[in-house]
Amino acid sequence: MQLFNKLLKKLIRTGRGRRSFLMASIGLSIAMLLILAAVQIQENYHELLYSKSNQDSVANFLVLNKELTDRNLGATALERAEITGLRNQSFVESVGILTASRFKASIQSRSDRFPFFTDIAFESVPKEFLDVNSKEWKWEPGEFFVPIIAPNMFLDFYNFQFSFSQNLPQLTQEIVKMIGFTVNVYDAQGKATSFTGRVVGFSDRISSLLVPQEFMDWANGQFAQSGEAKPSRVIVRTKDPGNPELVQYLQQNGLTTDADKTRFSRYRQVVTIVVRIAWITGVVMFAFAMLVFTLFIQLTIASSKDDISLLIGLGTSPRQLQRFLMRQFFPANIWIICVALLAIGVLQYLLHGWLVPQHVFIKPIPSPVLLVAAVLVLLVIWLVNLVTIKNYTRQVI
Amino acid sequence: MRISFTNIIPLPLRDRLTQRSSDIWNTTLTLEQGEWVKIKAPSGTGKTTLIHIVYRLRQDYEGKIYFDDDAIDSMKDESIAGIRQQKMAIVFQDLRLFPQLSCRENIQLKRVMQDPVYAEPMIDTMAEALGVSHIMEQKAGICSYGEQQRVAIIRSLMQPFEWLVMDEPFSHLDQVNTAKAVQLITTECKKRNAGLLITDLEEDNHFTYTRQLQL
Numbered sequence: 188m189q190l191f192n193k194l195l196k197k198l199i200r201t202g203r204g205r206r207s208f209l210m211a212s213i214g215l216s217i218a219m220l221l222i223l224a225a226v227q228i229q230e231n232y233h234e235l236l237y238s239k240s241n242q243d244s245v246a247n248f249l250v251l252n253k254e255l256t257d258r259n260l261g262a263t264a265l266e267r268a269e270i271t272g273l274r275n276q277s278f279v280e281s282v283g284i285l286t287a288s289r290f291k292a293s294i295q296s297r298s299d300r301f302p303f304f305t306d307i308a309f310e311s312v313p314k315e316f317l318d319v320n321s322k323e324w325k326w327e328p329g330e331f332f333v334p335i336i337a338p339n340m341f342l343d344f345y346n347f348q349f350s351f352s353q354n355l356p357q358l359t360q361e362i363v364k365m366i367g368f369t370v371n372v373y374d375a376q377g378k379a380t381s382f383t384g385r386v387v388g389f390s391d392r393i394s395s396l397l398v399p400q401e402f403m404d405w406a407n408g409q410f411a412q413s414g415e416a417k418p419s420r421v422i423v424r425t426k427d428p429g430n431p432e433l434v435q436y437l438q439q440n441g442l443t444t445d446a447d448k449t450r451f452s453r454y455r456q457v458v459t460i461v462v463r464i465a466w467i468t469g470v471v472m473f474a475f476a477m478l479v480f481t482l483f484i485q486l487t488i489a490s491s492k493d494d495i496s497l498l499i500g501l502g503t504s505p506r507q508l509q510r511f512l513m514r515q516f517f518p519a520n521i522w523i524i525c526v527a528l529l530a531i532g533v534l535q536y537l538l539h540g541w542l543v544p545q546h547v548f549i550k551p552i553p554s555p556v557l558l559v560a561a562v563l564v565l566l567v568i569w570l571v572n573l574v575t576i577k578n579y580t581r582q583v584i
Numbered sequence: 585m586r587i588s589f590t591n592i593i594p595l596p597l598r599d600r601l602t603q604r605s606s607d608i609w610n611t612t613l614t615l616e617q618g619e620w621v622k623i624k625a626p627s628g629t630g631k632t633t634l635i636h637i638v639y640r641l642r643q644d645y646e647g648k649i650y651f652d653d654d655a656i657d658s659m660k661d662e663s664i665a666g667i668r669q670q671k672m673a674i675v676f677q678d679l680r681l682f683p684q685l686s687c688r689e690n691i692q693l694k695r696v697m698q699d700p701v702y703a704e705p706m707i708d709t710m711a712e713a714l715g716v717s718h719i720m721e722q723k724a725g726i727c728s729y730g731e732q733q734r735v736a737i738i739r740s741l742m743q744p745f746e747w748l749v750m751d752e753p754f755s756h757l758d759q760v761n762t763a764k765a766v767q768l769i770t771t772e773c774k775k776r777n778a779g780l781l782i783t784d785l786e787e788d789n790h791f792t793y794t795r796q797l798q799l
Contacts, residue, residue, distance in 0.1 A: 503665065
């Protein structure tokens with residue numbers, strides 16, 4: 188077979204139009220690079236959004252409230268329809284209502300060595316939205332002990348600002364959890380009911396003092412100074428806080444949240460545009476490269492028309508001829524794809540090295556999806572080559 | 585392989601051929617495997633046309649030709665290639681060598697197109713037998729017609745076959761060289777128990793024909 192192919196090579200000269208072949212190869216290389224880079228960027232971005240090393244548990248929960256302006260002062264309650272609308276959005280996984288206390292309350296120290304007293308307000312949230320897992324997080328009517336979850340930032344504020352200015356000792360989370368205090372709840376007439384309270388956990392997610400939902404519902408029923416109140420804050424669980432649709436929805440409905448959590452949205456739009464441009468350019472160049480390759484195959488077959496016709500006349504099977512021609516044209520494509528893959532591999536490695544110091548983690552090697560994409564593109568090229576070769580050899584035969 | 589003809593008439597010659605009688609055109613004829621058949625005909629009566637129809641190089645005819653039970657006009661290109669590689673060898677009247685290849689390469693091409701039946705040295709043995717050893721490395725295009733004719737004969741003998749089809753194969757050979765070629769062809773056909781289908785202008789006694797037909 189080797190000798191047969193050697194003789195065929197002498198007869199069917201693929202050397203004609205070398206320059207156009209070279210140009211098409213360069214075009215295809217750039218097209219491959221763009222298409223595969225688009226796939227890899229998409230993969231990297233996906234990894235940034237959803238991988239464990241990058242995922243920020245705070246960012247997956249957003250506390251939303253109406254943007255406070257001069258016009259809606261005192262009217263920031265969320266209507267039922269607004270909450271239902273939010274719940275129906277594709278980017279929202281679940282919505283929890285933050286219930287605010289509608290009674291006056293205070294906490295005070297039970298120790299003379301460490302005296303404190305402060306008025307306070309509580310909030311509660313359904314358990315599944317909490318980032319604290321404590322066995323003590325429960326309450327039922329008649330119980331004297333009320334567990335409390337405090338925002339982590341409160342403790343940071345105390346440890347790194349307040350304690351210095353007041354010459355007080357710094358406190359670890361564990362120490363704070365051991366300090367018991369009295370929780371006073373006042374009814375409309377100012378009569379206090381006392382409970383014992385203790386911090387059982389710290390939350391990064393919600394920046395208010397939390398009590399169990401059961402306690403809040405009971406206490407609001409018992410001590411509320413006004414009737415039924417509408418919620419003014421909700422907590423939303425979302426897969427991707429950087430989703431531009433989410434940001435757009437919030438803007439359209441006058442809702443606001445921690446802007447830091449949705450900052451990814453802008454980056455993401457830029458990435459989407461870059462990926463889209465790479466895709467379109469890559470695909471257009473790919474189509475042109477395929478066209479030039481097709482013309483090149485056509486030219487080769489046409490310029491060897493008489494020899495091919497005689498080869499067939501002498502008994503060469505069309506399949507033998509097609510296999511030979513495929514072997515002439517196709518391997519170049521494998522090389523091109525390999526070079527493009529290698530280039531993406533190097534770029535990915537460099538990008539990984541560049542991003543690590545910035546605490547952004549992407550894999551140092553390209554994604555397996557990239558290989559799948561490369562194989563798919565190769566399959567398309569193989570099909571285009573095969574169909575072209577079959578069509579044109581059939582015309583000569 | 586049996587070759588059967590059923591009322592074959594090439595379309596371009598239809599008017600002329602229906603005016604006269606023929607052993608092949610517009611009649612039924614079966615050539616059995618192993619027969620040595622001579623077809624004699626004057627110029628312009630369709631010898632080359634017949635050879636090309638049998639080899640399925642042209643299909644502008646009426647009637648049917650069968651290889652065993654298969655009508656050749658409905659055979660796929662791949663099957664025809666299989667027959668040309670394994671069952672039917674040919675020497676064209678116009679020889680059809682690749683002028684840009686050497687004589688050796690022309691022969692090699694046919695030798696290695698399928699699983700070879702002969703090792704490479706057989707090329708030299710046959711070239712020696714036909715007196716063309718000295719031109720083996722020359723480009724076929726610059727060889728004399730007589731030399732090319734002998735190269736074409738060697739090429740046809742390099743493959744397996746059940747039928748050897750030859751169209752005026754000795755037209756440019758002298759008596760001595762014709763005798764050498766006849767001897768080589770006879771040996772090779774007998775080795776394979778193959779049939780022979782040869783066309784020529786005149787009567788001859790080159791081979792022991794089992795049948796002589798008038799076109």
